[in-house]
Amino acid sequence: MAVIGTGLIGTSVALAASRQGVTVFLSDRDPSAARTAAGLGAGLARTPRERVDLAVLAVPPSKVGSVLVDAQRRRLAHSYTDVASVKAGPERVALARAPAPSRYIGGHPLAGRELSGPLAARAELFEGRPWVLTPSPLTSGVAWRHARELAELCGAVPLVMRSRDHDETVALTSHVPHLMASLTAARLRQIPGGAGRLAGQGLRDVTRIAAGDSGLWTDILQSNAAAMTGVVRELQADLARVATALAVLADPDADGRPAGLRTMTDLLDRGIAGLAAIPGAAAGTAGGADRVRVAVADRPGELPRLLDALAGLGIDAVLGVDADAGSGPLVRFAVPEGDGDSAAAKLRADGWDAEPAGNAGD
Template structure:
């Protein structure tokens, strides 16, 4: 392999779905020559027309980096093909699982071609959307997001650094982990949440319409990712079953504790004259479950990946009309108050929404006064 330094000049992206097309858009605006390839002529033409890169031709210069943006169940096959087609290029894939892909690549190249593994570095951008395909691609999809770089034991440092440099060029924050560390981590922070969101959302299927209409922001937050692609997630969960199953087993044990506590409380209600459970144990189980959730939530990184910050919130009634949010943000900006986060909940049967503005605690009182003076209806705290 020729020595690789700095950012790549030519990147070939194989697979022009959401991730592949978004990467093409991100790298293209940084001056990288992005060559697109996809088994579907329509898909690659669409990605080209959207500005993600150009379609490859026979006399293209060899790429510095090949990015395989194919589904997990075929990623290894495409990686092996790329290693053979471009003997001097570094090859990475962006599948959501890493150990099984590496094992499949290693098995496919075999002992005779094992030298190719020095040029293969698995990776995984921690970015995505519920929508799929090039039409959902965004040039800023990777901005501020982690991009996990997972070199295998035979990958050379130059190959790893090229993948890291490319991730940074796309706006991501590269993080290096072993494939095994990656799979164990995403089982908890990505794959189990997908299962939980899908199961909760699945309970809505047969709920009467009046009941579903009561859905608030909490349900929307919990089930947002339940709109994800079933085929893709079947492939991801299959590929990372070894890491996901222990996490779901632990969640099932926690859920059974809560179920058992509720059964005990129901029994107490049905027989109030019986002696209550010793030390209020079932209530303690429920409280501990919520408290453990508080503690875990507090560990989620805050803005720009920094340590979590406790923000204050101001809730404002916003008319559902063009320009209303813009006026609200402008009034905040004129007052010199920075918006740290935003949750917007639409009112049921009313042309209004509730905007929960997260700001630094020291700015809460001033923001309430500023917005009130500007004529906004600010909900009282608490």
Template sequence: MRTAVVIGTGLIGTSAALALAARGITVHLTDHDPAQARTAAAIGAGTDEAPEGQVDLAIVAVPPAHVAATLAEAIGRGVARAYVDVASVKGGPRRELAALGVDVTSYIGTHPMAGKERSGPLAATADLFEGRPWVLTPTRDTDHEVLNLALELVALCKAVPVVMDADAHDRAVALVSHTPQLVSSMVAARLEEADETAVRLCGQGIRDVTRIAASDPRMWVEILSANPGPVADVLAGIASDLEATVDALRGLQSADVEKRRGGAAGIEDVLKRGNAGRVRVPGKHGTAPVAYETIAVLISDEPGELARIFADAGRAGVNIEDVRIEHATGQQAGLVQLMVDPRAAAALTAELRERGWALRQQ
């Protein structure tokens, strides 16, 4: 690949363009809003000038509802040797292309599993896809050279290729991406009219659950409109669990001993099933999750404090596997939670105490 055109310069399209441009690919940028393409060009994602001839790869990065029409127009003009889209749903656009009678031998549907709560070219980064799964959905009609160019795109973006059937992909993202967005928004919506005294009690749990509720509603309406059936199926299962959990909680309020016992059993069941599901979420580097030990350190909100604690961990010869920060409400301090291999916990604890850090029990 030497040349590419990115059609749609939002977060995903511009991030892909930045990654390609950084690796020497000549990238042409186009968008229905020329100002957005100029912004992407200004931050180094390529040029907003049209290519003089056919490019190697066209990357269609537009909302799902516009993918098929955009692809059909580009393929009809012979813009590129190969075409990919990066929409978060795959089955619908493919069926729309078939209905339009488009020759899809030069096309492969893809979906990089990466994103942010922010959108637009100014939120884009060249490293957005590094280490993240990038789904490819080839069919028997997909030309071999097209698949190779798509794999080259994934490699240049330092992502991890995953080959799936298009409809299987849509069912999967309904479970692991689209439904969590709605559930996060539903929980966050409870806070809108909550008493201020309740909101002030917000801790890390509610922050974790509601983080993605900050996403752009317009973007998510477009995504969910393209994959409503699979998402509704997952939500129906959650609704069933919610109904059973409400009944169990009501049972815990009862004066009847058997109802309280049944309520406790119902709550325990859903929590245990949650444990079992959480264990299946891939851990570091996509491997099976590992049980790390957490060391909590009180840290002041001052420049250089995080760097100092990481440096001290390095002096102890301990690799920090993961890190979280829990901010203290109304205070210029917080807890840094360092996740480490249990075998390294004692050494790190001793080193941090020796260097004056205040540790807290978890």
């Protein structure tokens, strides 16, 4: 295996793979970072002599495309994946410019720390965490299998999504929250000297992720700008409503105080409702839901075709992956309780090898 980019994520992947007995070749545009990773036991800081099975591109989102093109020209590996937190842009470059787009599958392990660089790496970083894979219509079964094996090697839970669905989800779950943490933290510069001691755990939690590397995060946010734009516009509208309400409430004699109070309570209640989207349960299960299992043929385009079919049926398009069914991946997804039989029947009517797989609570 080869890892290009020995920062926090690349080195953590390399550490996890090395620990499982995989030979890992490390490289970085900064050779001393690769040597540091090698010194930590993450692998060998040199170019492999033969083509490796899998190359992991652990570089910022905007660099994945060009690094992929370069690595494929060098025939570095049989399969290629990346670990960037944005997936549509790299997929677009792979389909348009990579010499062998079928050998690439997008990847995104949902794990990280505020620290960066090889010295912050941990082999356990991915344990139990979701690892999203985003096959393109051209992705081969081999590339898909290599990437899934990597995720499992790292102890992660492989999931399958369409690249655009992934980007829209992480805009809401990661990129916009980072922005909000930074906006909140930036205002703290106005606090007079010692008054910072009034900060409590709540403030620390809200602003913690704002400590992330600003160069890397500029790259992430710009790479997902398309998916973020709509959410940020909605936040602008919410904030404008709040500003108007606060201006009314700041004046004890103003008309419209009841409406101002309703605006505030409504926002707070919508926040509480939004928290329900964050599962308390372990990744890969959904309480109170039926499961459906689909055996997918080992042909390029089959997984994206299934994701499109599910989206067309209005079904949750995040798939868990069970053990390989011999001929190809066996994927499962959740539907609202009681809908398992009808969802499986609809998919069978469309030619899929689908069957109900019990209830998540079983």
